[in-house]
Amino acid sequence: MSRLGVFVCHCGENIGATVDVTEVAERCKHMPGVAHAEDYKYLCSNPGQNKIKQAIEEHQLDGVVVAACSPRMHEPTFRRAVTDAGLNAYMCEVANLREHCSWVHEKADSTTEKAIDLVRLQVEKVKRNKPLDTIQVPITRSALVIGGGIAGIQAALDIADSGHKVIMVERSPALGGHMAQLSETFPTLDCSQCILTPRMVDVSRHPNITLLTYSEVEHVEGFIGNFKVAIRKRARMVDEDLCTGCGECLQKCPTKNVADSFNEGLSMRRAIYVPFAQAVPNIPVIDTENCRKFQGKKCDRCAKACPTKAIKFDQKDQIINVEVGAIVVATGYQVMGTERFPEYGYGTYPDVITGLQFERYASASGPTQGVIKRPSDGKEPETVVFLACSGSRDAAKGVKYCSKICCMYTAKHAMLLKHKNHHAKAYVFYMDIRSAGKNYDEFVRRAIEEDGVKYIRGRVSRIYEEDGKLIVKGADTLLGGEPVEIKADMVVLASAALPNHGQGELAQKLHVGTDPYGFVAEAHPKLRPVETTSAGIFLAGACQSPRDIPETVGQASAAAAKVTALLSRSHLAREPLVAEVNRKPAPQFSDCTGCLLCETACPYQAIGHEEIKDRNGNVLKTVAKINPGLCQGCGTCVSLCRTKAIDLHGYSNEQIFAEIMSL
Amino acid sequence: MSSISHHDRQTTSLANKIQEVTGVALQNCYQCGKCAAGCPVAGDMEMPSCQVLRLLQYESPDYDRRVLESESIWLCLSCDTCHSRCPQTINTPKVMYFLREEAVRQGLAHPKSKDAQAFHKAFLGSVARHGRLHEIGMLMNYKVRTGHLFQDMTLGSKLYQKGKLELLPHGVKDKAAVKKLFKRTTGNKE
């Protein structure tokens, strides 16, 4: 028989004026299992709490019900109080007499009756409560950052600066992501490389960061605080320790006609290459698909040229296993290629280019040293037409969403064109100008007012080639849809930003959700924007949805803050209100039949299975197994399990049935 | 989902009828102008397709009338260029068809549409009678209806010389079947 104490609060007049508090206390005394009941003016005050503590000792109570305000208000207060008196925190429950009773009903006998019922519910529950201990999950105090764009760089630096180890995995041969490709950045027009390069160098030199480029995540298992990750470090055929970055090998390679992806195909590179001059790390890689040697022909000119014998044609991929406590996904985006636009020529007109290609032309380190030229004949274009919303906001053939960055970079492009060639004409076809951000609209206005960029409100229906010009057929909806035809030298598509290739596979490996477009899904769109649906895995940057650099950096720092908060402790304390699959003696072992329905329903992937074996290792039964480190206590599995093999601590079937039966 | 007062669209508006009959949801048009940009006759219309749609979006009797009285709706070629490129897949030619029917029904059809109407009448008359088109007969009929007696006279004789006109109609054998079909769908015996 339990010895429970019931404490009924007046909350001054708040409860006392409507509910007959003394009557409640009096009636409680007669409830089975209740050893003590009393009422008090303000239970949450220090004297009030002391009363509870004293009563526990005096009456040797083994459970407590506080009948007061909402548990959402003072449950922690009273749980702390009972632990001070030596009880387990979970042996205390709160009946909500204020928000759910005195404040919402008139003074009446029925109101007092309801108050008594509410206490009885909790009394019956507490009787069946079991002492629970907070769950302690040990934490591996290091983090993995996937993706080495500005998002990954920022997150890695912030985490590393807080004293934790970071492993950074970048799949291309060098850091930098798209930001490395940009010329100047809105709204300040500072040089992208100039502000990025120091950070890339910081990453490579940071004592807490291990940088793995040309590498990809192969496999992930585990859970928050305890991830085991296998990373494939692809063979670059160059020994990173021996290579000095002298570049001799690059000069000697006879294969010169490989489209340079860093320059978005606007120039050619060799089979052995460094993506760009400031690359970090500055170590070449052999592109085996184009290298003569790997295509079965005779060549070893690079190896011959290398003064340190760093070229290793027999290098193999390496699998590196690491353990980390947290993961940041920062895998960025890609842009829609021109071949995706039927009415703009399916990518067959060389002078119809993407915004990213324009960036390479405008970049001082690009294929034309910053002179805007056009691909077909290398001439400087006089008339350039920019098409906003190319593929974005196009439910029929593109994506439904707004790519968010293109209004701004289109204004930037038009401006850069004007700055570099004052005689050039720049036209922008747009639907809306979306320039919400600090100094953003001012930036667009400057393009229009000071640089004379002509904005035309309307979409373009078609582009075709005639006499070496691109005929752009649009309409001006501000003139009632009047057709507009512009003879352009070059057309720049502000093409939609899409989830990066490989994003889906990675999300699967990590068990994180994706949105209908394929971007990584956040846990809550407003209040948990840098967390994923998997605990311990965070996200940053354009892998969540298209975004610009300021937003990316802000979010990366936010993700880093979440990671450091997690890694700042050696253990993760978690509420013990988790589900558990029951165990029984052999031969039954458990009520669980191993149907694993629960596994598919758990929103947190907390359920796996385990095999019960005999001494000889023969499997006797497979049963579900819940990882308390992952379980969040939602109870979905409990209500799903047909054999009632699962129960939820704190909300067990027994407890809830008892509550119902008390009514 | 319940549709309550704040959704109450004017049930009599043209936009509403269009949605009912053709299934085209005009409110989906976000006025990007891509349709007008590619339309081969936008330049000849007093208001290009996107503006026609814009007026209809208001669901106002005045604007509805302005659309029905316009010549634009008669100039549409049904080339489907607009529809095939519209980011919102608005089937503009289908709307144009509907608007013509509606304009005729309400007696608001643009005067210049008379020729087109006469042409369609002559054409259908020929099909109803023979089950197939008899071009000479149709042309004669059209000329009588419109009074354009001498238009294309030289062309006609050239066609004849090239063996491209049949003097006598080649109809279907089962003329009764076709007549019945006309009767059932139009109530018109023509």
Place this chain on the structure above:
Amino acid sequence: MADEAFEPKITAFVCNWCTYAGADLTGTSRLKYQSNIRIIRLPCTGRVDFMLIQKAFARGSDGVIVSGCHPNDCHYTSGNYHARRRWMVFNDLMEFMGLDMRRVTFSWVSAAEGAKWATLVNEVTDHLRELGPYTEYQRLLNAGVA
């Protein structure tokens, strides 16, 4: 009439994060509703299963309310999604078993919808008062169906 004295007994299963908090807000806003209802707090509507509802009726409830977060707002990401999917199946089952489905109300009340909670409780209470006591259930129980 005897019915005039009838006060329905209502059991509510609500989730901790949305409806429980919403009902708290009703209180803080001092909005009044009828006092027939008894709330049982659960982590999530995903925790509610058919057995709980059955038990409530067996214990003499005249009506049951199940309320949690709005779809997509679930604290547990998708717990209430599972609940909803299960309801579709349960609905048929309960109906098949002869349960009076007018006595089970599913609703979404968020933490910000204090007024909605008051309205909901009042509507359900009035409705049940009209329906009268759920004596039928005892018959089902005796027949061994429920």
Place this chain on the structure above:
Amino acid sequence: MRIGYYPGCSLTSSAREYDESVRAVCEVLDLTLVEIPDWNCCGASSAHVASEELALSLRARNLALAEAAGLDEILAPCAACFSRLASASVELADNPQKCQAVSEVVGMPYSGGVKVLNMLAVLERFKDEIAAKTDQSFRHKVACYYGCLLVRPTKVAQFDRVEDPQSMDQIMAAAGAKPVRWSSKTECCGTGLSTITRTELVANLSGRIVADAAKREAVAIVTACPMCQTNLDMRRPEINQKLQEEHRIPVLYVTQALGLAMGIDPQRLGLHRNMVPVELPEPEPEVVTTDDDDED
């Protein structure tokens, strides 16, 4: 091989040469055309203006007749007829209720299983045979003109790509021709404006196409649609007047062009019926392809 054949009204009169050349070419390709017994007019755009139901029923009767004759695929060489019949076939294919209703109006059962093909879709199947039946000396620069109806609406046409289609170019290339790259392939010639009523607009629209083809140095425009052919060929005097230029580029049906490449007698291809005289210049010189660009 055999296939159902729906000539349509134009092919029996103003586009007779299309019918003649289709039959001639199909004969060479060993494709037997089975004319749908007692077919009727598809209603063109006029039926639509009168009544949706009439328009659908006129088309459905032809499909029902084809079905009754045991034909599951029919070739409609006229692009307009193709578009009309195909849209009916698509509309009825997955709508048994509509099938039922329309069957009653027509007075014949129709189950919804007849597929309608245009001329290019059929010729595409015979690309290899075409290459084999020609001596590849037809090395003329041609402008393949598709018009609206063969590719749009995509849901109805279900054929080729909507912008810059390729099928006709490939068919002509198989016959040895050198299709030019041009931008007017699917521009509208103005057919929809029931041609006689707005002649000046048609001349304008068709004129742009003729001028573009001439500019790309094509020696012939190739088409698969009687409406297009009529507008570009028969309306040439108006076009030339509008453009203030004397364009003499002939307009051939794809089957006429193929027929020439196959060496079929021009008379049988109905070439004498074309308004703009078909006088092709010397073919392009033969390019000798050497085999030395890839050793290995």
